[in-house]
Amino acid sequence: MLWRATSGIELKTPAEVEAMRVVGRMAGESLCMVDDLIRPGLTTDEIDAAVHEDTLRRGAIPAPLHYVGTGGTVPYPRSVCTSVNEVVCHGVPGPRRLAPGDIVNVDITHIFDGFHGDTSATFYVGEPSPEARLVTEVARLCLDAGVAQVRPGARLGDIGAAIQELAESWGCSVVRDFVGHGIGRRFHEEPKVEHYGARGRGVRLRPGMIFTIEPMINLGGHRTRVLDDGWTAVTADGSLSAQFEHTVLVTSTGAEILTQRPRALRNSERFAAQPR
Ligand code: MF3
Ligand code: CO
Ligand code: CO
Numbered sequence: 001m002l003w004r005a006t007s008g009i010e011l012k013t014p015a016e017v018e019a020m021r022v023v024g025r026m027a028g029e030s031l032c033m034v035d036d037l038i039r040p041g042l043t044t045d046e047i048d049a050a051v052h053e054d055t056l057r058r059g060a061i062p063a064p065l066h067y068v069g070t071g072g073t074v075p076y077p078r079s080v081c082t083s084v085n086e087v088v089c090h091g092v093p094g095p096r097r098l099a100p101g102d103i104v105n106v107d108i109t110h111i112f113d114g115f116h117g118d119t120s121a122t123f124y125v126g127e128p129s130p131e132a133r134l135v136t137e138v139a140r141l142c143l144d145a146g147v148a149q150v151r152p153g154a155r156l157g158d159i160g161a162a163i164q165e166l167a168e169s170w171g172c173s174v175v176r177d178f179v180g181h182g183i184g185r186r187f188h189e190e191p192k193v194e195h196y197g198a199r200g201r202g203v204r205l206r207p208g209m210i211f212t213i214e215p216m217i218n219l220g221g222h223r224t225r226v227l228d229d230g231w232t233a234v235t236a237d238g239s240l241s242a243q244f245e246h247t248v249l250v251t252s253t254g255a256e257i258l259t260q261r262p263r264a265l266r267n268s269e270r271f272a273a274q275p276r
Contacts, residue, residue: 008190009182011208016115016184017249020210023060023117024247024258027110030054031119031261034108038123038267040100044082047106048093052079055110063109063116063187070188074230081107081120085132088216088224088233088241089178100126103136105243109187116183118212119259120245123267131219132240133271138170139217139242140272146195146213150248150255154205160197163215175216175241177224178233182211183247205250210258214245 012020033054034047055062062079069076076090083091083105084098091105098104107120122136142163149158167174180193191203195215220239227234235241249256 007203009203009209010184010189011206012184012210012249013208017208017210019113019115020117020184020247020249020258023110023112023115024119025117025260026058026060026112027108027117027119027247028259028261030058030108030110031106031121032263032265034106035123035265035267038098038104038125040098040126042098044084044091044093044096044098044104047082048078048080051106051108055079058110058112060110060112063111063118067187072230076231081105083107083241083243085240086235086238088175088218088235089243090231090233092229092231098125101129101132103128103132103240103242107243107245114185116185116187117259118183118187118214118245118247120214120243121265121268122242122244123265124271125267128271134170135172135217135219135240136242136268137272138167138172139215140244140268142166142174142195142215142217143213143244143246146215147246147248147255147257150205150250152205152207152250152252155200155202156191156193156205157197157201158199159213160194160202161199164196167215167217173218173220173222175218175222175224178216180212180214180245182209184210207250207252209250210247212245212247214243216241216243
């Protein structure tokens with residue numbers, strides 16, 4: 001409907017916002033379920049099976065399963081993405097066993113009542129190395145810094161700039177090949193939310209916009225490459241990568257995180273720089 005369009009970006013109605021709250025909260029709860037499972041020896045296949053079952057038990061659909069990305073050709077084969085160490089995103093679950101010192105991002109997207117909720121966190125398996133802790137905590141702070149920019153009248157470039165400045169101040173780099181995205185009835189819609197950029201540039205935020213912020217932060221260079229499975233993206237230089245993601249609503253005064261969790265993530269937030 002033309003009257004709802006803003007540069008091709010949907011403004012959600014109050015009823016749509018409420019549906020997005022419901023599915024967002026559900027995805028946050030599923031991430032807490034995963035938190036309870038994380039331990040050395042767990043396979044990423046086991047994470048997939050648990051998320052698949054948990055999603056169905058909630059009456060939701062796992063959005064990743066058979067998803068064909070924009071421009072992609074290979075349908076995604078699993079119900080969740082599990083990205084270990086140098087895997088930037090879209091890691092495909094398999095027989096790999098998590099080992100002490102690994103970091104693993106688990107990215108969950110549910111569909112409920114026709115709407116998508118998309119959220120991820122990076123978890124520590126056992127005790128992290130100083131490098132693993134650095135890249136993970138910088139990624140966590142980058143998501144917070146991005147969300148803190150969200151209010152009506154701000155621009156998408158403000159989000160990207162805040163994230164990029166923070167990441168680079170810690171000697172880390174921001175992935176450019178993958179970005180956040182509008183979300184609603186579709187998994188990925190307008191706008192593209194870059195995690196780098198310039199203040200004052202890009203689309204002006206308006207109440208009712210819903211998009212993800214999901215910075216992927218590398219310890220080394222920003223470049224990535226996709227493995228032969230057509231999905232798994234890794235750092236080109238093999239360095240560690242971490243990511244956090246929320247689905248965020250622009251409200252009349254600021255931001256509302258739609259993928260709230262009912263409690264802190266023990267296997268992630270226990271090494272956070274500050275109590276949160
Ligand atoms: N959840 C990812 C995102 O944040 C997308 C995964 S697409 C999949 O946008 F097919 F790999 F699941
Ligand atoms: Co996303
Ligand atoms: Co996601």
